[in-house]
Amino acid sequence: MTDSNPQQPVGSTRRQLLQAGAATGLAAFPMIGRTQGNTLRIGVVSPRSGPLALFGEGDGFVLDQVRRHSSSVEAGGKRWTLEFIAKDTQSNPVRAAAMAKELVNADKVDFVLSTSTPETVNPVADACEAAGVPALSTTSPWEAFYFGRGAKPGEPSPFKWTYHFCFGVGNFAKLYTDQWSKVTTNKKVGMLLPADADGNAIRGLLIPALQKAGYSVFDAGPYQNGLTDFSAQIAAFRKEGIEIFNTFPFPPDFAVFWRQAAQRGLAQQVKIVQMAKAGLFAAELDALGALGNGLHAGAYWHRSFPFKSPATGLGSAQLADAYEKASGKGWNQQIGATASLFDAAVAAVRACPNPGDRAALAATLGKLKAETAVGDIDFTSGPVPNCATTGLVGVQWVRGLGGGNKFGLEIVANADHPKVPLTGTMKPYAVKA
Known part of the structure; x- marks a missing residue:
């Protein structure tokens, strides 16, 4: 090669x-x-x-x-x-x-x-x-x-x-409005989107769709993949009082962000943590330990x-x-x-x-x-x-579902892919302060 x-x-x-x-x-x-x-x-x-x-x-x-x-x-x-x-x-x-x-x-x-x-x-x-x-x-x-x-x-x-x-973005909009309706929030969404093709597409199309659905959206602005300090974005999300966090990062970047979010109080503030691109694989959640329990995502396939x-x-x-x-x-x-x-x-x-x-x-x-x-x-x-196009289902990571402390996925929302059965009930994210 x-x-x-x-x-x-x-x-x-x-x-x-x-x-x-x-x-x-x-x-x-x-x-x-x-x-x-x-x-x-x-x-x-x-x-x-x-x-x-x-x-x-x-x-x-x-x-x-x-x-x-x-x-x-x-x-x-x-x-x-x-x-x-x-x-x-x-x-x-x-x-x-x-x-x-x-x-x-x-x-x-x-x-x-x-x-x-x-x-x-x-x-x-x-x-x-x-x-x-x-x-x-x-x-x-x-x-x-x-x-x-x-x-x-x-x-x-x-x-x-x-x-x-x-x-596509339309699938995310349909998925999120269904999945997020299952938990009571103030409908304030904080978006963390990188300066790449995914981030640009989401920023231009998903944010207006969420606003049209009645959500107040705060965009922290584009960042470069591989960033190691998210303190400015975390401070902005806390100030805005967001209770729904949505992101489309490289998988390693989310782990960096979420550990910092827990250290700075954001993880204790939010009720929904909706990941895409990151948070798709159990190994990511296993590495986060207790911080990974209850995180939310969309899934394009499930067993x-x-x-x-x-x-x-x-x-x-x-x-x-x-x-x-x-x-x-x-x-x-x-x-x-x-x-x-x-x-x-x-x-x-x-x-x-x-x-x-x-x-x-x-x-x-x-x-x-x-x-x-x-x-x-x-x-x-x-x-x-x-x-x-293909469909998405809303999922939530549950610690212990995969055996021991391993993480498994429950399907908690299916409005975008109704042929797929639900396997669990959506719950708010909760982590001890």
Whole structure:
């Protein structure tokens, strides 16, 4: 594996990514398919190390299941062998683009998959768009993928090759107004949003939606990922009297913030602590100890989801159990989301009259309807070209639910994903002063 500029900071700007792409000749990628016989080579890009590594922790396991169950498929009257080639971004967006370039130029792939946050999927998608290679991604708000890469509201899509399915800001608004209604508060919300694609999308779209729903929202302002001192933001939240705290940080940054919030009295003030991007994995909560008990989040997959993963052949509970047996760790919601990426990819290959033709495969993605581990997806219904949406459920972390002092997730709100059953009752966050 080629190591391309591994020291580039995670917070690299879109301009830097495009400059890096131009410098390495992304625009000169070959446009002709490289399929050898009836073998399709599929690249898989995700963060398996670095600050986003928790997202990629189960990717190898899921890929092993897919290789066992979906190593070949029927498409266009032929049997196609699927060969998967995985790359680690090291949580670095410039490296993500470099890995996409390596997959196309060196590994000669026909199709690229990527998952987990805009720092992964956006640079990979930009590289594939420039290369003329079909790409599919998930686990990043669709607005960050679509508008974060230069598309404009009301204008035709600038993207021909790249497709994405995931929840969006509208899902968060519906989820939060339902979940937050289950606890009595003063409806004052404090937002902590980084200066990145996620933060920008949330700031521009979610805050107005929450205000329209009757919440008073205080935005502490953009901050750089990796910040180590949040005393100014904490002081501002305390002064504003917020009782609902909402944030979209890198996972390590939330742990830093929340420990400081407990030291400075904010954790004792709030009744709802709603995390996204952080707070998705039990290891984060285990590290927080008592401070993690009762924290709130949204979940895009749970072992109680009533859906099957066609690419792995496993139902949600089966997928969770198999992961726990293989890894010795508790299940996490990303294994279901990663399975859904392969579900959609395999469905697209099956539906394509000639999956060895890049243009034909890209066209199939644009009209894809598929069953996945996170629910049905439909690219013909929008919300914008190149994107399809999935649902979210509201969850709460409970210490001891995972055995001993380990944390587990209760589903406490499902207005955005009503097919998913509730497993618990929403409770206010409470920590001893």
